[in-house]
Amino acid sequence: MSIVMPIVIGLIAVCLLSLIREPHRRRANAVLVAGAGAAYLSGGGLGAWEFVLPVVMTYVAWRGLESWAFIGVGWLLHTAWDVMHHLKGSPIIPFAEHSSFGCAICDPVIALWCFAGGPSVTDWIRARLARAPAPPAVASPEQATAE
Template sequence: MDYVIPVLVGIAYVCLNSVIPEPHRLRFNALVIAGAGATYISGGGVGMWELAFTAVMTGVAYRALTSYVFVGIGWLLHTGWDILHHLKGAPILPELSHSSLGCAICDPVIALWAFGGGRSIRTRKSPSPRLA
């Protein structure tokens, strides 16, 4: 379950994003990337590097305002930061010792969606024409 639930959370995130119309969906995701960059600041286990990571993620979030590729890059950078915190024993939620591992599993699911263009799952392709 430690591996399945984070994947489901990532899928739920993608599904919920489908109700946000463009261009607001892209901008919303850029804001989320900015927030993800600052997640570990107050309780992070790597000292001043937390501030450096936040600065990098702020730059990525700025570029993500116009590009889903940078949304994906942001989620992959955050995945690496989650892994570092999991290995260091400084989880994102101190009460849940595996929370950073769960986040590291969830984030690439969202990154894959972003690298695919951040499309709504509600968008359907037009039906193929019938052959008479």
């Protein structure tokens, strides 16, 4: 369950982010990845090193305003920081001991979606439903007995 739930959370995040129309979807994701860079600043446990990731993520987020690939890289950088915190630092959620581990599982799900260009999952589902053949008609009880 400690692996399944973070994957589900990542998929939910992707679905929710898909509701934002382009060109705003990429920009919103760039802002989110910038914020993720500062997630550990209030006591992450790695001392002065805690200031490195926000600086790097600010640059990556800036580039992400025009590039889904940079946003994906940002989520993978955050994944690496999550792993470091799980092993040596403090958890991202202070009262949830394994929250950094969960975040390290969740973030690559979002990164993969970003590397795919951040497509709208809702548009993809609508397109699949539009192409799906109609289900066979169910005969009424009267028709079934007549045959």
